[in-house]
Amino acid sequence: MKSLRVGLCGVGNVGGVVLKNLISSSSLLELQGGVRFELIQVGARKGKSAVPFEGINVTKDLLDVARNREVDVLVEVIGGTDFAYELVTEAIKEGKHVVTANKALLATHGNELFSLAKENKVEIGFEASVAGGTPVIKALREGLVANKVKWFAGILNGTSNYILTEMESNKSSFNTALKKAQELGLAESDPSLDINGTDAAQKAIILAALAFHVPFDFSFVNFEGIEDIELEDIKYAKELGYSIKHIAHGKLNNSLVSINAFPTLVNNKTLLSQVGKEMNALEIYSESVGSTVYYGPGAGPEPTASAVIADLVDIAKGGWDLDINPNSDNKLEVSDPDTVSRYFRLQVKDETGVIAKISSVFADKKISIEALIQHEAKSKEDLESIPIVIVSGEISQSASDNLKEELENFPEVIPGIKNFRIHSNKE
């Protein structure tokens, strides 16, 4: 039976479960994985008091673990990008494999780390960095190895998806839904990285590096969070046959790769639209196989630890032996040439001729109007300004920005037009 000597850095939510499983699930891992793990050392800043097991070598200096000659693989579950980078770099230089759950680390330092790993002939496992316990990295790297990926679209931030699901199902406001997520431990007390789209965007660059063989370069990801979505938008989307999801999207157009993460309308007939609560899902469209979808819990200590251990088993068996960024012809680009249909919600003063004015802007720009909703005014407030919702034909981001600017120039249109993409299932 293969064996692997593990050094674990971090005994927080995820690290605690990894520790517990390495100790208490050893017979399951031997049976199913054919691997015996030996826990050599645990790095915990608080020392022994943070480790609820006897007879374990605990150090407060995490770099001890990176330098421990008995350790084959260092598990980094401390989070953050500064010390984690130092720790992982040190471990790799010492010839150790690394398993990490840290998407921020990879999105920021992925290129340096994978080059260093290649130089030192060690592996970096990062299944846990995207979609938690759902093996999407494995699917992309191995299951679909014979396919050229054309695009992916994923619900990768559980907190955002929980909030959007609450808004849609219970007609909660954004703030009420966020508060509920916080009460349930699904959002942190400072939820900004989740709800402003950063977390999903970091995961998108990791998927893109793997799918399209481009560098990890977070500066190429265009993203926005879900903070601007109002209940009104969710209701109109539903009326049009869509749910609003936060979608991380990567696409190969010829050799140009665009990556973004935006609130997006997803057709209610698709699986992605059915992904509720804090669940994650990733759709990968590739040549040969076409569309495959992977669904599961995207976070939480148990699922994340499951992914960390799966990486450890793979490394014990020889790893993946793969250049993460081999030479390919694909290039990242910042401007997104992709054209998609878009949703616009305008608040306009209810004056005669306003629809004509608005629709003439679309006509002048040769942008088609696929759907338009204007309901009868129902209340006094409505009489001051009424919402108009328009679904446009396929236009680029820049065309959409221009359109929005021009519409907001009309005195009848109240500034702050809502504008979201509509997910396309085409190739």
Place this chain on the structure above:
Amino acid sequence: MKSLRVGLCGVGNVGGVVLKNLISSSSLLELQGGVRFELIQVGARKGKSAVPFEGINVTKDLLDVARNREVDVLVEVIGGTDFAYELVTEAIKEGKHVVTANKALLATHGNELFSLAKENKVEIGFEASVAGGTPVIKALREGLVANKVKWFAGILNGTSNYILTEMESNKSSFNTALKKAQELGLAESDPSLDINGTDAAQKAIILAALAFHVPFDFSFVNFEGIEDIELEDIKYAKELGYSIKHIAHGKLNNSLVSINAFPTLVNNKTLLSQVGKEMNALEIYSESVGSTVYYGPGAGPEPTASAVIADLVDIAKGGWDLDINPNSDNKLEVSDPDTVSRYFRLQVKDETGVIAKISSVFADKKISIEALIQHEAKSKEDLESIPIVIVSGEISQSASDNLKEELENFPEVIPGIKNFRIHSNKE
């Protein structure tokens, strides 16, 4: 770069695409897989005329390939269980790895083949045998390696799912839907193995062997096909909030494993119910991670070839080094102790007191009635016999059989009660 010398047996639908991809996608496979393939020999019963490429060593005697000393791995895509068994056995004895898409072969001879492979220290890759291009074997074997699987439920036969989707969406009869599937090449001219449940049941035993570490023993699988589902049932299911799907199901109850494949009502709020057309999906419920779902095309030459090549890449990198049937405490059992809610449709003579009679049988047996539908008679035909649909509480297969028998004893009840399981999402 790793390299692997391949012998390909079979150049039909799937084999033809494997052949084409090994030849024309070599740079993609080198880039993404880090593996260089060398095609040593092709076994084609029709000889060179069946191989549309120049310069390839073709033999009409497929056993030549199994004995070819230059071949590291034999790809078996000829189908069938007799000669395929001989061919694969010979290859393994000759120290060659095997990659197969043949579920029937594994369901029938899996135990012998995996023992022989273990003895000869070679690998058997079988990703293509279940769910085509969707990497469900990989997810189960590797992605979820740190999890104890509690149950799985899968839509694994694309032909059946296409027919059921047609019946539900277009209100087609079973026969019309089958004919359309045949016209589209989604059903064979003799569709029996697909529509009588055999194909899904074979896939279920493969998944069960992997998930629960039990032998491949097809005699333990209880199964029925979709032939008895009438449009009427699909309409009633919809009224109750369900779709009817053909579900292959494996479950671990303590150490007892039950496996079956039956038409099953699936709640419309679940992802499985949304899987339409010829697509496949597998839900795996495991400790730690909980529920994960894998969706994609379950058949077709391109997706199947994609899975075959993914196995070849894995083998080039050292394989999985895994006992497929290690010693575990789990035992297969034929009787299914699992209790689930069930759907019953009875045709009864519309006489006073019939509902009372029927419901008293449920009451006497202490089986709850969760829902009951009896619509007003609308036509003359209805006046002779009317349908009554009942959703029962959770009962076992044998309790259900007894109930059905007793109900059919009433002179008011017309024999041939329809009776389907309802999928439960519980642990």
